Structure formats: structure tokens, C-alpha cells
Amino acid sequence: MFIETEEFAQQLEAMGELEQQTAYAAVGKWFADHADKITHHTHLAPVHTATTMRLGQGEPVITDGPFVEGKEVVSGFAEVEVADLDEALKIARSWPACPIVEIRPAS
Amino acid sequence: MNEPVHGQVSQKVLARVVREHAGRLAASLVSLLGDFAAAEDLVQDAVETALRRWPAEGIPERPDAWLFTVARRRGLDVLRRESNYRAKLAQLTWPAPVPHADRLRLIFTCCHPVLSRTAQIALTLRVVCGLSAAQIAAAFLVPGSSVAQRITRAKRKSGEAGIPYRIPAEEELPQRVEEVLTVIYLLFNEGYLSSTAERAQARDLVDDAEWLAALLANLLPKEPEAAGLLALIRLHRARGAARFDAQDRLVLLADQDRGQWDRQAIEQATALLTRAARTHRRPGPYQLQAAIAACHAEAKTFADTDWAQILVFYDMLLHLAPSPVTRLHRAIALRLAGLHLRAAMIWIKDLARATP
Numbered sequence: 001m002f003i004e005t006e007e008f009a010q011q012l013e014a015m016g017e018l019e020q021q022t023a024y025a026a027v028g029k030w031f032a033d034h035a036d037k038i039t040h041h042t043h044l045a046p047v048h049t050a051t052t053m054r055l056g057q058g059e060p061v062i063t064d065g066p067f068v069e070g071k072e073v074v075s076g077f078a079e080v081e082v083a084d085l086d087e088a089l090k091i092a093r094s095w096p097a098c099p100i101v102e103i104r105p106a107s
Numbered sequence: 108m109n110e111p112v113h114g115q116v117s118q119k120v121l122a123r124v125v126r127e128h129a130g131r132l133a134a135s136l137v138s139l140l141g142d143f144a145a146a147e148d149l150v151q152d153a154v155e156t157a158l159r160r161w162p163a164e165g166i167p168e169r170p171d172a173w174l175f176t177v178a179r180r181r182g183l184d185v186l187r188r189e190s191n192y193r194a195k196l197a198q199l200t201w202p203a204p205v206p207h208a209d210r211l212r213l214i215f216t217c218c219h220p221v222l223s224r225t226a227q228i229a230l231t232l233r234v235v236c237g238l239s240a241a242q243i244a245a246a247f248l249v250p251g252s253s254v255a256q257r258i259t260r261a262k263r264k265s266g267e268a269g270i271p272y273r274i275p276a277e278e279e280l281p282q283r284v285e286e287v288l289t290v291i292y293l294l295f296n297e298g299y300l301s302s303t304a305e306r307a308q309a310r311d312l313v314d315d316a317e318w319l320a321a322l323l324a325n326l327l328p329k330e331p332e333a334a335g336l337l338a339l340i341r342l343h344r345a346r347g348a349a350r351f352d353a354q355d356r357l358v359l360l361a362d363q364d365r366g367q368w369d370r371q372a373i374e375q376a377t378a379l380l381t382r383a384a385r386t387h388r389r390p391g392p393y394q395l396q397a398a399i400a401a402c403h404a405e406a407k408t409f410a411d412t413d414w415a416q417i418l419v420f421y422d423m424l425l426h427l428a429p430s431p432v433t434r435l436h437r438a439i440a441l442r443l444a445g446l447h448l449r450a451a452m453i454w455i456k457d458l459a460r461a462t463p
Contacts, residue, residue, distance in 0.1 A: 084271035085221060086279070105269055 003100035004075040026096035034080070034091050041078035072100060079106060116162050122311070124161075126318055128171040129154050129237025132178060134209035139199060140192050143216060143272055144262040147234050148185070153178040154237045175201045210235075211274050211326050214319075218287040219270045226261035227290050229254055235322075236315045246312050247297065284327065288336050288393060291319045295340050316340055334383035335394030338376045342400040345372035361409040373404040395424040414444035 015023065031038060047066050054061040066073055075098060082088045085103065092101045129150055136146035153174045167173040179196055186192040217230040232238040232246075240258060244251040264270070275283040298312030320337040327333050349363040358364075380397045384390065399420045406412040421437035 082269075085219075085269040086271050086273075086275070088269070089221070090279075103268075105267060 001077045001102040001104070002075050002095070002098050003072050003102060004098040005100065006071045008098050023097065030094060030096055031078075033094070037080045037082060037087075037091060039079045039081050041076065043076040044074065047073045047075075116166055119311070119314075120166070121158070121161060122314060124166055124170050125154055125157060125237040126315065128174055130210060130213065130235040130322075131171065131205045132174050133234050133237075134205045134213045135203040136178065136182075137213060137272060138209050139195055139203075141272075142192070142266075144266050145186065145189075145192065147262060149178040149182045150174075150237070151233065151239070152181050152185075155239055158239060172201045175203070207326050208274060210322070212272055214287055214323065214326075215274055215283055216265065216270060216272050218283075218290050219265065220283070220286050221268065221270065222261050222264065224290070224293070226257055226264075227286075228294060229257045230261050231290055231319070232294070232312075232315065233258055235319065238315070284330050284332065287323060288332055291316050291323065291336060292393070294319070295343075299343060313340070313344065317344065329387070331383040331387040331389050332391040332393045334379055335391060335397050338380035338383070339393055339397035339400055341372060341376035341379070342397060342404050345369040345376065345404060360403065365406075365408065368404065373401070377401045377405065390423060390427070392424060392428040395420050395427070399424075412443070414440055414446075418444045 012020065012023070031041065050064075050066040052063045052065060052067045054063070080088060080091060082091070088103045092103060095101050132153065133146055133150045136149055137143050140146050156177050157170070157174060161167075179199060182196045183193060186196065214231070214235055217234050218227045222230065229243055232243050233240065238246075240255045241251045244254040247254070274280075294312050295316035298314075298316060317337070317340045320333065320340050324330075324333040324337045346363065346368045348369070349365065349367040350358060352358050376397070380394060380401060384394055384398075399417055402413050402417045402420070417440045418437065421433065421440050425433050425437060
């Protein structure tokens with residue numbers, strides 16, 4: 001899971017067009033480099049587009065925004081097929097964009 | 108082979124025997140079952156049975172075979188549902204050979220960087236050194252339940268998150284070795300800084316730390332930092348007798364009775380350090396700290412301390428691993444080196460005056 005921070009978003013915003021292109025190219029290269037391990041990946045639209053629905057008793061409560069208000073938000077995820085955690089860590093280490101990556105097994 | 112010990116078994120002997128055999132049993136069971144958590148449960152059970160029975164019954168002639176038999180019997184009971192484990196366990200006979208690689212795998216798994224430091228320490232003590240949760244809790248002055256919880260969580264994480272049971276690849280090795288050394292070093296500090304009175308009842312973590320460092324140095328002959336840490340621990344321990352006074356108060360280095368230091372241990376540890384440093388020529392923080400400890404240990408009196416040499420080691424240490432504590436120590440060394448120099452100057456002047 002890729003996690004963006006406020007600071008990272010600001011840095012990205014402040015970049016010139018050329019710099020931004022370089023940053024995106026690095027991400028593209030990362031996906032290409034690990035293409036044999038990546039089975040699926042998704043980039044989420046920015047957090048201001050989020051809608052949260054809380055189900056429970058009675059009518060669901062619908063709110064504008066992500067389910068946790070925070071400075072760190074999930075911005076996308078990639079599913080990788082690896083033998084163990086060490087291999088996942090190795091791939092994550094070379095991730096060139098947002099500063100936090102969370103690794104979790106999936107079934 | 109161990110002599111059978113009857114009657115009152117001292118805590119120290121008990122700790123030593125358990126430490127020597129529990130980790131081996133864990134290593135062979137993990138390899139056999141391919142399941143870290145299941146193997147750990149069996150070993151823990153065997154260790155707890157031993158801790159309950161050995162003090163009264165005496166330590167058996169073959170403690171390893173005894174532990175193995177308990178673990179195996181227990182395994183056949185507990186793992187009834189896991190027909191795969193049962194079949195494997197039923198085939199297992201003692202002595203089961205434990206290759207070096209298996210013990211290393213065990214250590215690296217317990218000290219995997221994704222586990223929190225406290226989890227790494229608890230897991231290493233329990234799986235590699237064979238401490239019970241209660242013993243770990245006593246050593247760290249925390250409730251036993253929280254240690255048990257910490258271990259359960261760590262084991263679950265290691266299983267479900269996919270921490271591999273293997274020796275790290277060549278490119279990860281330096282970083283991973285450092286992680287293991289940190290765990291051993293923290294363990295040593297924890298044991299070393301508590302006074303003898305406080306730990307009279309508890310298992311001595313310093314013994315465990317030294318044993319782990321020796322095991323690692325032996326298993327990783329190409330890593331001079333493992334030998335460096337072992338030398339550091341042994342040098343500190345060699346001065347142990349003089350560290351506390353009769354009232355159990357800490358005695359400052361300058362005031363310690365150097366006659367109580369273990370000269371033979373100091374020489375051996377220094378030789379170990381020198382050999383590691385010369386063979387590999389890869390200095391690191393532990394070798395340097397050991398070198399500083401050796402300078403102190405070799406000085407016949409406090410005034411004889413070679414502060415200029417110590418200062419050089421502190422400079423190297425600061426270069427490799429800058430930290431505020433090291434800076435402070437360096438400043439002290441600098442001041443004492445200065446004093447030493449000034450004392451030397453006065454001595455030379457006196458000498459000059461006395462010489463016609």
C-alpha cells in the first residue's frame with residue numbers, strides 16, 4: 001500500500017513540470033522493473049474525492065472524505081507475488097515516490 | 108557429556124544447561140516441522156518442564172535427549188490434528204544433527220528487522236537461549252503476561268506476515284548482522300547495568316549475552332564485529348569483580364581495585380579482538396568500543412591510562428557511528444588526555460631540572 005503524506009503532496013505540487021515528469025518516469029520504471037512480480041496495481045484518485053459510508057444501525061451515514069482524517073492517506077496499492085517478506089521489503093525499498101509503504105499479506 | 112547433578116541445582120548451572128540445549132532443539136525442530144511457532148511451543152514446553160523438575164530431581168545425564176524426549180512426546184499429543192507434524196515427529200530420533208546454518212537461521216528470524224526491538228529481544232531470549240516468559244519478565248521488571256503477549260504477537264507476525272526462516276542474502280547480511288548485534292548488545296547492557304543484589308534472584312542476562320555473542324562469533328567467522336562485541340562483553344566482565352563495593356554501590360573506574368580484575372580474561376579478550384581486527388581490517392563500532400575497553404583494562408593504574416590512544420579510537424567511533432554519548436565520552440577522553448599531557452610536561456620539566 002502506498003501512503004502519501006501532506007509534505008509529499010506539497011513537494012509534488014511545488015515541482016516544475018519537468019521535475020514532475022521525471023518523478024512519474026521513475027515510478028513508471030519501478031513498475032517496469034518489477035513487472036514480473038506485480039500481479040495487479042491501482043492508483044487511487046486524490047483523497048478529496050473520497051466518500052465514506054458507515055453502515056450499522058438504521059440508515060447508513062454518508063460523509064465526505066476518507067474514513068480516517070489524517071495527514072497520511074492511502075494513495076494506491078500494488079499486489080506482488082513474492083516468496084516471503086524479505087523479497088517484498090527488497091521491492092519496496094526501491095519505490096521512488098511517496099514516503100510510506102505498508103506491506104501486508106493478502107489472500 | 109554432562110555429569111548427572113543431584114540435589115540442589117544452582118540457578119547458574121540450570122541456566123547454562125538450558126541455554127546450551129534449548130536453542131539446538133529449537134533449531135532442529137523448526138527445520139523438521141517447517142513451522143517456527145509450532146516448534147517454539149514445543150521447546151518452551153520442554154524447557155518449562157525441565158525448570159520445574161531439574162531443581163529437585165537433578166539435571167539428567169543427557170539434558171539434550173531429555174528435552175528432546177519431552178518435546179517429542181508433547182508434540183505427538185498437541186499436534187494430533189496436524190497429521191503432517193505427527194508423522195515427522197514420530198520419525199525423529201535423537202541425536203538430531205543441528206547444522207550451523209539452522210542455528211543461524213533461528214537467530215536471524217528472531218532478530219528480523221520488522222519485529223519491534225522488544226519483540227526481537229524477548230523472542231531471542233526465549234527461542235535461542237531457552238528462557239521462560241517468567242524469567243524474561245523478571246529480568247526486565249515487567250509483568251509476565253506482557254512478555255507472553257509480546258512473544259505470541261511476534262510469533263504470529265513471523266508466521267502470517269511471511270518472515271522467512273533463512274539466512275539473509277549476501278547483500279542484506281551486513282545490515283541484518285548489525286540488527287542481531289544490537290539485540291545482544293542491549294541484552295548485555297540490561298544485565299550489566301543492574302547491580303548484583305538486584306539480579307540475585309533473576310537469571311543473569313550478561314551470561315546470556317556473552318553466550319549469544321560467542322555463538323554468533325563462532326557461526327559468523329567472517330564478521331569481525333561479532334568478535335568485537337564478544338571481546339567487548341568479555342573485557343567488561345573481566346573487570347566485574349571491582350565494579351561494586353561491599354555495600355553494592357558502583358565504584359568509579361578511577362577508584363576500582365585493579366588487582367581484582369581478571370588479567371587472564373583481559374589478555375584473552377584483547378587477543379580475540381586483535382585477531383579479528385588484523386584478519387579482516389574492517390573496523391566497526393563494536394571493535395572500537397572493545398579497543399577502548401582494552402585500553403582501560405590494560406592500564407596498570409588509572410594514571411597509566413593511554414588517553415591519547417583512547418582519543419584516537421573515539422574519533423574513529425564518531426566517524427563510523429556518531430552519537431551524543433560518544434561525543435561526550437570523547438570530550439572526557441580529550442580532557443584526560445590533555446591532563447595526561449600536562450602531567451607529562453611537568454614530569455619532563457622536573458626531570459630536566461633534576462638532570463645537570
